[in-house]
Amino acid sequence: MPDHPYDLIVGLETHVQLLTDSKLFCGCSTAFGAPPNTQTCPVCIGLPGSLPVMNREAFRLGLVAAIALNCEIPQFTKWDRKQYYYPDLPKGYQISQYDLPMSQKGWLEISDPKGRFAAKKVGIIRAHLEEDAGKSLHDEAAGKADSRIDLNRTGTPLLEIVSAPDIRSTEETRAYLTELKLLLTYLNVSDCNMQEGSLRVDANVNIHIHTPQGKIATPIVEIKNLNSFRFIERALAYEAKRQFDAWQETGRKMGDPGTFKQTRGWDDAEGVTFSQREKEESSDYRYFPDPDLCPVRTPTAEVQKVRGGLAELPAAIRHRLEKSHGITPYDSDVIVAQGRPLVDYYEEVARIGGDGKKAANWVTQELLRVLNERNWSLAQFPLTAAALGELVKLVVAGEIEITRAKEVFNDMVAHKRSAGESMAALGIAKVDTSELEAICREIVAANPKIVADVKAGKQQAVGALVGQAKKKNPNANPNDVRRICLEIIGGM
């Protein structure tokens, strides 16, 4: 149970940049990081007389995402102008979609392998396409200082995904964003790189306070430009408490006269949200249909074609891995969270190794540990899935015991060797059963006190013999040593 008398209510507006080569309405490149104002043309800088032409690939990517988000795709959609003045918006309006978005009424399922919340469907109110604005670089505090504008980003295609206010906690918020990000990267719709701004989140948040008179909703606040998951969690936690405190102080609730939807920013250094403006001031964007662009028709056949060609989605992959490889939801979650290449890698390891669970352990523990330690991507990891699969296969067959197998793994990574080569280099070979029995007989004979202890019922005393056996032959398998020694003692 929560330690506070209210529910957190969150709806997220997520903007993702689409992975197109060119902008939404012109042929300019969308590559990140070019020198300022080098990826522009008359269209995207809004020169007089220029006209937009829709990028079909952007529309297709939007369709792919919307269909994967279980949205309805209307047969008819159009473009609208959202009008406001800002220096990084050279036309004085943004081409967006207003009352007839390209998709609506979908959902995204979220769950938590740690079980902190029950699996649920978060509603998607709409997902629509729009063009990005440019970047303003200025010192806002100075006021009079020169501002600089980079229009490289202007016109980059964005998909705005608006969730219903179905999210109830910071854990659910993180799960929603993680799942959304995963879905879009699996579909190659967006790289969702938050550092480069290709995934940006605004959160609409308020709280429902439990009182003896019933639930009371506080006025909704929109927190803008939350550019990391950590910021989002901290901002939501802060904002919920701030709204609760404000309510206790003023008693103001949603719908009271004079309460507007407020826009706040997040100051991570101070750990506070701060008021940016009352939304009422500039709420009239004077939307109207863009006369320069034709409405877009999406025939049912096209929707079906996209649906048919959709890549396997993360949720489906998790279910499949759990079913066909017998792994836990936790492991499937870890594997899928790393992206499609690791899924494929894991499945190959499991196939060759012959044991899905053991393969999952090796991948989620050893392999991911190395990637994290060295800050590698999977592509930089030196072992092929087949090589790791061979090692797993040896472990599964009992050819090598687990601690030695980890040594082998480290050697394989360090020298890009096969399991066999590493084992040879480390002098690891399976100990012949008769040799192992000879060793065991020898140490049992040399340790009458331990024999007496075991005979007296202290079975764990045999552990001391394992160490001695390993000294005689490091390849001695501890389980085998334990079993053989107990057999010998039992026969005495």
Add this chain to the structure above:
Amino acid sequence: MSLTDRPATDLLRDLSARKISSVELVKAYAERIRRFDGQIKAFLHLDIDAALAKAREIDARRAAGQPMGKLGGLPVAIKDVLCTQGIRTTCASKILENFVPPYDATVVRKLKEADAVIIGKTNMDEFAMGGSTENSAYFKTTNPWDTSRVPGGSSGGAAACLAAGMAPLSIGTDTGGSIRQPAAFCGVTGLKPTYGRVSRYGLVAFASSLDQIGPLGHTAEDCALLLETIAGHDPRDSTSADLPVPQYTASLSQPLQGLKLGLVREHFGPGLDSEIEAAVREAVKDYQSLGATVKELSMPHSKYGIATYYIIAPSEASSNLARYDGVHYGYRTDEKAMLDELAAKQKQLESAQDAKKLAQLDTPLIRLYRKTRAEGFGPEVKRRIMLGTYTLSAGYYDAYYLKALKVRRLIRQDYDKAFEEVDFVVGPTTPSPAFKLGEKTDDPLAMYLEDLYTVTLNLAGLGGISVPCGFTKSGLPIGLQLQCRPFDEERLLQAAAMYQRATDWHTKRPSL
């Protein structure tokens, strides 16, 4: 007939036959410009040297027997609302006084590829808003038939330079009648193509869903030549039609058999000048003597044309003109003066301890926008931006803009119905002949009513042409308007050419 009085197609035949050279032509027009443009003021920009250089190059290619573009060295004047690479494009506005486009409009590119010689950029109402060219921020153009009168607008310079023999061909734009009305006032032929027939890429937008570029010339044949050069689908303009372009000049001499004309009752109501009515009815008789039948019909929604137009056009204009804010290009207010003024105001409010006004004081950015736009736009443009901002505002959108879109559809239905019965709708182009300079500048509504017979065509997205059909007793030209089905310009031009073969109004020239 002197060189500069002749139709363009006539000159082209002589150019092709090498009886005259492009250089000779350019020189002849340059001489007319030198003598008369001081009085007419049709051009905002002239570069005779560049035109001569281009003409020389074309002549050399022709002499060498190299392939020649369709316009083969004919001079063309371009309304200053089309972007010309490297040549200042102002839209007759102060706000674009220093704007030099880095690219050519598609129409300009096509003209260049057709070996036209661009002789200059013509004057217009600021951002094509107006019907007299008096709204130019630079100077007023006069009517060559009576220089105390307006040439019409907004393509006033485009029509006046033709009438004054300062160019043989001219490109205009028509949003609510801006080609047809000045063509009527100046006694030339002007065609407004079906929406989508000609690419708008590079046309500085006034009202995007209504704007269309079209040709002006002395004859239907001149217009046919120019239209077939500039028309066609353009991948850069999503609203341009992907339809083949007929060779209008090739079929022009075919007379139309069994032609059915429609006379719209509402076009002959109050407000129509009696001399114009008489001339138009005479023209209709001429058509009858050529075998046409005439039917009277009604377009009940045409009376809402002006109201509908003055909601849709300003709405789009308010949005299209938002980009002129002094930030990226064009005119910008004196920043230092602006900041000083703002600082002084702040000081004054601080000493008066007027906290409320202090809080409302503009930021420097907002003040930059305000001052730039206040100083850069003329009164008519501001009036329309305000109208359009109002009609698109929350709470008013449904009552104005959305309603206007519905009426627009009804107006189109009126036309569709009419065209079930007739081939063309004929009537006067304007309710009255060219008026005196300054006569209507204080009465915007009277100026708006100039568009009475022309705006419905733009709202319906159809094509139309104005051809000279007579003169008032005081010697002012009168225009006959023919309107056609969508993309029926081929027959529209045939109908106009048929009339011009039977009459000589289009051969009259003013004496300057």
